[in-house]
Amino acid sequence: MNMKRIAAEYAVQYIEDGMKVGLGTGSTAYWAIQRIGERVKEGLSIQAVATSKVSERQAIELGIPIIPFRELDSLDVTIDGADEVNSDLDLIKGGGGALLREKIVAHHSKRLIIVADERKLVQTLGQFPLPVEIVPFALEWTLNALQRLDCRTQLRTDEEQLFVTDNGNYIVDCNFGSIELPFKLHNEILGIPGVVDNGLFIGRADLVVIAHYDGIVEVL
Numbered sequence: 314m315n316m317k318r319i320a321a322e323y324a325v326q327y328i329e330d331g332m333k334v335g336l337g338t339g340s341t342a343y344w345a346i347q348r349i350g351e352r353v354k355e356g357l358s359i360q361a362v363a364t365s366k367v368s369e370r371q372a373i374e375l376g377i378p379i380i381p382f383r384e385l386d387s388l389d390v391t392i393d394g395a396d397e398v399n400s401d402l403d404l405i406k407g408g409g410g411a412l413l414r415e416k417i418v419a420h421h422s423k424r425l426i427i428v429a430d431e432r433k434l435v436q437t438l439g440q441f442p443l444p445v446e447i448v449p450f451a452l453e454w455t456l457n458a459l460q461r462l463d464c465r466t467q468l469r470t471d472e473e474q475l476f477v478t479d480n481g482n483y484i485v486d487c488n489f490g491s492i493e494l495p496f497k498l499h500n501e502i503l504g505i506p507g508v509v510d511n512g513l514f515i516g517r518a519d520l521v522v523i524a525h526y527d528g529i530v531e532v533l
């Protein structure tokens with residue numbers, strides 16, 4: 314059983330006719346977009362914005378109407394994945410490198426629904442290295458400043474090239490170990506000049522749909 318698919322398809326039930334919908338990024342959000350595409354073919358009328366070029370391409374191929382972000386004042390619902398979810402519904406995101414657009418779209422959504430398989434549930438955030446998007450300018454200084462927050466940094470690469478986000482920036486994966494105070498860390502990282510944003514999503518998720526391996530879907 315594909316648990317990512319089960320969680321994603323469950324969440325698509327929350328989408329209603331006429332809604333403005335944010336499309337997430339990653340292998341779980343992929344299944345939500347596929348299901349939305351099916352529903353659009355069946356007659357569902359929505360407008361959507363995508364959190365990455367990859368998701369936008371997928372949506373266009375499926376006939377989901379995509380509109381430019383600037384033409385929207387707000388979104389009704391966004392369905393997106395996560396790398397880690399704790400019991401407060403705080404998240405680590407950005408494993409796919411789309412955290413900045415994901416955070417912008419989440420911020421402007423009335424409802425953020427996270428979809429995941431049970432492996433993403435954790436007691437304490439931080440086993441998954443925290444993705445941080447940084448501008449290429451002054452790369453070394455920004456890396457040093459991140460390391461002074463007590464983490465090991467790894468500049469993300471893709472096929473031996475530096476990974477470049479849809480916004481032309483780099484991603485640093487920061488291993489902090491257990492993140493006991495996520496909100497504090499989030500703000501400390503944002504205080505570093507050169508950092509654009511980080512993958513901590515604190516107090517943003519409204520609903521988390523978890524598919525368990527015994528087939529049970531849990532809504533948190």
Ligand code: 5RP
Binds near residue numbers: 396
């Ligand atoms: C992309 C993300 C993804 O939602 C997150 O990495 C989860 O990915 P997947 O569903 O492939 O496990 O934040 O930037």
